[in-house]
Amino acid sequence: MSEKELAHKSVEYRKKILKYIYQAKAGHTGGSLSCIDILNVLYNYTMNVDALHFDSPDRDRYIQSKGHTVEALYVVLASRGFFPESDLETLCKYQSHYIGHPTRKVHGIEQNTGALGHGLSLSVGTAIAGKMDKRDYRVFTVLGDGELPEGSNWEAALSAAHYKLDNLCAILDKNGLQISGPTHDVCNTDPVDQKFEAFGWSVRHVDGHNIAELMEAFDAVPFEKGKPSLIIAHTVKGKGISYMENQLKWHHGVPDSKQYADAIQELDLLEETLP
């Protein structure tokens, strides 16, 4: 997909995230809106994965460590044909497979996540297997900045560098907010770039809502041969909806009908301005 098409896709995805969270009356709205541009570029531009060949041992893998923003992943997978979008009408409903965190019961999802601090270890194991089997696939994982204090992340970060996993790319969705406040107040992890570099990673910063920057960064992976790559994506929680942006209550806030209508209208206007 071209940069222009991707930009339109991001607006479409934002509308769908809001639609299904609004219908389910549940979901992690703010974080889904902060990571959606990353997922859009990954699935529609960067990764070698598709619904028909999801069992291919050579497919690129995506493991979502910040599992709670699964709504973003669901709408992307639906648009890529992994399942009918109408399935999302059952989101979080009784007996639905479409629960509030990633589950392998949903076609296209690699690993069950939701407890924080798990995605990076799973990705390291998957990337080591790729090296063992001399396969060319790459492993991508999106981490939340709120989950970084989990010690298992740092255990995994050590292993990734120790095994020189340049087939592994982590993307930090650095929206700066977590459920009880700004991450720098809850448990400051900055300077996070220097920490990962000290652990042996190669690090780049991008504007996590700038499609061109994301495309360019993913094109450049691995940033250095023999090192895992970290993309620090500077994002805005609730991005795209003015009244949600950087507002803590939208961590898992659900819009009412008026708010939903306002949000869709805002996205319609945004879409009109796109080239």
Next chain:
Amino acid sequence: MEEIVDATIENIAVTNRANLEVFSATLQHLAETDRDIIVVTSDSRGSGKLVPFGQKFPEQIVEIGIAEQNLVGVSAGLASTGKKVFAVSPACFLTARALEQIKNDVAYSNNPVKLIGISAGVSYGALGSTHHSLHDFAVLRTINNMIIVAPADNFETEQAIRLAAETNVPVYIRFGKKQMPLLSESEKSFEFGKGRIVREGSDLTIIATGETVAPGLKAAEQLENDHNISATVVSMHTIKPLDYKLLASVATSGNPIITIEEHSVYGGLGEACASFLIQNGYHNRFKIIGIPDEYTVTGSQQEIFNHYGISGDGIAAAALGLCR
């Protein structure tokens, strides 16, 4: 049961070796013809007797360092690609430190990692409670999609490792490092979820697991010789799924039942058996022998066993109390 019985099974499971050594030998044997056998260790290749494996198959061992959460997460990632992954770490750390990874990354995600808890129970003896695993059956029993196995002797250990390699669901196997005698020369069947009757009797049933089957057999001999009480001894190597059919069959006789385990008396083999029996109308006299809910006494594994009655004498005394 103290004499050495030569029971070579494909040149690996000679008897009277530590189950730990048999585990390591079996893995090496499997790896010779299967490049998908991968061992993952947390600075535990020495204590897991896996140094020769690492030397022979350097491409098939992944060292994580002392980081059990990562050990299990990485193992799950490897297993998701089709590797036959054995994650090897002391049982105490593996099943406590990395419990969330076991629950989510292995069991819930159905990444069929073979979790190997070495130096299980009170194998570490006087190193104390930090190194004991008296909780592992209890916590893992409550996790869906997990086979839990405690092989008793060299034969069961070899069979369990071979089966685990070919099993496409998560398995937890725990054993110690003590030399173990062969339980039975005649009973050569082994499958997960099927207890093995290693001694037939008519007055009492002793159901034991792991390294407590040997003292169970010893007690049965003492009871026969000294008190003319004839005991059946079951090696219930699989804690989950539990062999309900066998349980029902031994309970039907109405004979008293004693369970023995190197585990807390809470939540392990004994309570699993009791739960089945009481819910299915069996009212046999019943006794659970294990490690009581207290600050565990200091001592070697054998001394701890003796202290809590996990010995020929202790089990025989409990049996006499139950049979009177």
